[in-house]
Amino acid sequence: MRLAFLTSIVAAAVTTVAWVVPAQQAGAQNLFAPVIKVNEKAITRFEIDQRARLLTLFRAPGDPVETAREQLIEDRLKMQEAQDIGFVISEEVLLEAMDEFAARANLDLDEMLNALGGAGVEEVTFREYIRVGITWREVVSARFGSQVSVNEEDMERARLALTGASGVRVLLSEIVLPIPQGQLETVLARAETLAQIDNTRDFEVAARRFSASPSGPTGGRMEWTSISDLPPQLRPVILDLAPGEVTEPITTEQAIILLQMRDIAETETAEPRYAEIEYATYFIPGGRSEEALQIAQQVTERVNTCDDLYGVAQGQPVSVLDVVAQPPSEIAQDIAIQLNQLDPGEVSTALTRSNGQTLMLLMLCSRTPVVEGAEDGPSEEDLTSFVQTSRLESFSNGYLARLKAEARIIEN
Numbered sequence: 001m002r003l004a005f006l007t008s009i010v011a012a013a014v015t016t017v018a019w020v021v022p023a024q025q026a027g028a029q030n031l032f033a034p035v036i037k038v039n040e041k042a043i044t045r046f047e048i049d050q051r052a053r054l055l056t057l058f059r060a061p062g063d064p065v066e067t068a069r070e071q072l073i074e075d076r077l078k079m080q081e082a083q084d085i086g087f088v089i090s091e092e093v094l095l096e097a098m099d100e101f102a103a104r105a106n107l108d109l110d111e112m113l114n115a116l117g118g119a120g121v122e123e124v125t126f127r128e129y130i131r132v133g134i135t136w137r138e139v140v141s142a143r144f145g146s147q148v149s150v151n152e153e154d155m156e157r158a159r160l161a162l163t164g165a166s167g168v169r170v171l172l173s174e175i176v177l178p179i180p181q182g183q184l185e186t187v188l189a190r191a192e193t194l195a196q197i198d199n200t201r202d203f204e205v206a207a208r209r210f211s212a213s214p215s216g217p218t219g220g221r222m223e224w225t226s227i228s229d230l231p232p233q234l235r236p237v238i239l240d241l242a243p244g245e246v247t248e249p250i251t252t253e254q255a256i257i258l259l260q261m262r263d264i265a266e267t268e269t270a271e272p273r274y275a276e277i278e279y280a281t282y283f284i285p286g287g288r289s290e291e292a293l294q295i296a297q298q299v300t301e302r303v304n305t306c307d308d309l310y311g312v313a314q315g316q317p318v319s320v321l322d323v324v325a326q327p328p329s330e331i332a333q334d335i336a337i338q339l340n341q342l343d344p345g346e347v348s349t350a351l352t353r354s355n356g357q358t359l360m361l362l363m364l365c366s367r368t369p370v371v372e373g374a375e376d377g378p379s380e381e382d383l384t385s386f387v388q389t390s391r392l393e394s395f396s397n398g399y400l401a402r403l404k405a406e407a408r409i410i411e412n
Contacts, residue, residue, distance in 0.1 A: 181355035185405035191249035306365035
């Protein structure tokens with residue numbers, strides 16, 4: 001892990017040149033001027049540049065500059081909310097969290113800061129990244145923690161979700177609602193209305209009308225799915241549904257997702273579990289415009305594997321293509337839901353990024369199965385933590401979506 005992180009520092013120094021240098025040339029004389037305002041709180045070009053460098057080092061998927069802008073907007077909202085309720089973390093807590101973060105890369109804090117500095121990331125950038133994360137975690141816990149209880153049924157659902165030992169399969173339908181820039185509140189209101197649907201017929205009608213997913217024309221119907229193929233945080237939510245019931249709106253960066261349970265079955269043999277999923281994302285300007293979708297279709301016709309996408313991306317900025325391998329628990333929920341419907345080499349164009357301005361062509365590369373016997377089953381403490389974390393994450397997503405819907409955000 002230590003070598004991998006340090007290697008990423010070197011790689012990032014080359015990767016970031018393409019987007020850092022133009023930004024410096026364009027705005028070196030005004031690097032600290034506001035480029036975004038969130039409820040009158042400014043975000044500068046310098047902050048975006050710094051966060052983008054950090055994201056590149058962490059090998060975060062997507063365009064680092066666009067992701068940096070989105071994250072910093074959310075960071076302002078999170079810290080404003082913390083300030084409004086009078087919550088501040090101590091310097092001691094912050095340093096402890098920074099130490100823990102560095103330890104995950106087998107580095108001490110000084111080594112981490114030196115490595116970041118060598119890639120042009122200021123210490124204050126790393127400090128604020130950690131500060132926002134732990135502040136928001138504590139704010140969400142303080143506000144919603146009393147609403148999270150765990151009983152024996154929850155523990156059993158969590159065990160099935162984490163191990164897939166029962167061979168549970170579910171038959172779901174989906175609605176994917178993209179969030180155009182400035183329309184979060186409208187989309188969220190529609191999602192909350194659709195979440196009240198309690199029968200498959202009405203859900204199918206809504207999917208045909210509103211869903212951006214390829215399954216939309218067929219009423220949002222998905223194939224039978226192993227529960228172990230779904231994002232881990234989503235599994236207890238799905239297992240808690242009765243046939244016909246719909247999840248609460250699942251808010252992601254660029255879309256709101258609704259899932260309906262159509263049926264559930266238990267097989268005699270356990271479904272396969274995966275240690276790692278490799279996938280590629282190729283980004284096309286224009287969102288869901290006819291031109292962008294046509295380009296996506298042309299790319300799809302040219303490629304059979306993820307490796308073929310390197311040829312498509314040749315000569316373009318490095319940020320247009322990401323090929324990553326992640327444990328299922330670390331994959332963004334909207335991406336994981338789409339990957340679940342794909343076989344290796346298949347493509348989805350259901351998702352967008354950059355406030356709907358960029359179309360994501362998503363391809364599944366491969367799935368690496370878990371080696372049986374290579375890990376022990378989850379402990380009672382693990383199960384309890386999993387349920388609590390999943391529910392708090394759901395509260396957090398809804399909480400942040402509301403803050404964004406009510407915020408005044410001006411981007412230059």
